Amino acid sequence: xxxxxxxxxxxxxxxxxxxxxxxxxxxxxxxxxxxxxxxxxxxxxxxxxxxxxxxxxxxxxxxxxxxxxxxxxxxxxxxxxxxxxxxxxxxxxxxxxxxxxxxxxxxxxxxxxxxxxxxxxxxxxxxxxxxxxxx
Numbered sequence: 262x263x264x265x266x267x268x269x270x271x272x273x274x275x276x277x278x279x280x281x282x283x284x285x286x287x288x289x290x291x292x293x294x295x296x297x298x299x300x301x302x303x304x305x306x307x308x309x310x311x312x313x314x315x316x317x318x319x320x321x322x323x324x325x326x327x328x329x330x331x332x333x334x335x336x337x338x339x340x341x342x343x344x345x346x347x348x349x350x351x352x353x354x355x356x357x358x359x360x361x362x363x364x365x366x367x368x369x370x371x372x373x374x375x376x377x378x379x380x381x382x383x384x385x386x387x388x389x390x391x392x393x394x395x396x
Contacts, residue, residue: 284372285344289316289392297387304386316392323351347371349379
């Protein structure tokens with residue numbers, strides 16, 4: 262009976278939205294990003310650590326901060342997220358940039374060998390970000 266209960270509890274956890282979240286838990290640093298408009302034209306790119314950003318995720322919350330090479334603060338935000346398969350969705354509930362407040366962003370993501378890549382629309386711009394796990 263104990264084995265049945267344990268197996269059922271494990272199955273219920275695996276089906277919960279937090280089951281996949283564990284693979285994102287931890288600290289991540291932005292390695293590369295590219296931003297394209299609706300015509301597919303590149304409107305921004307981050308490489309060679311020209312802009313620095315760190316994102317920290319717990320089981321269902323995230324926070325990020327972005328700054329320049331000179332150490333000057335750019336933007337920060339925080340909120341909740343869900344991960345279901347390859348679908349990552351985050352909702353911003355605190356931010357230094359008003360345009361982000363309360364928004365929910367849907368991304369397709371993959372995690373492999375400590376690299377988290379997510380792609381999706383953010384305010385009409387197609388973004389692709391590559392994050393490297395640092396812990």
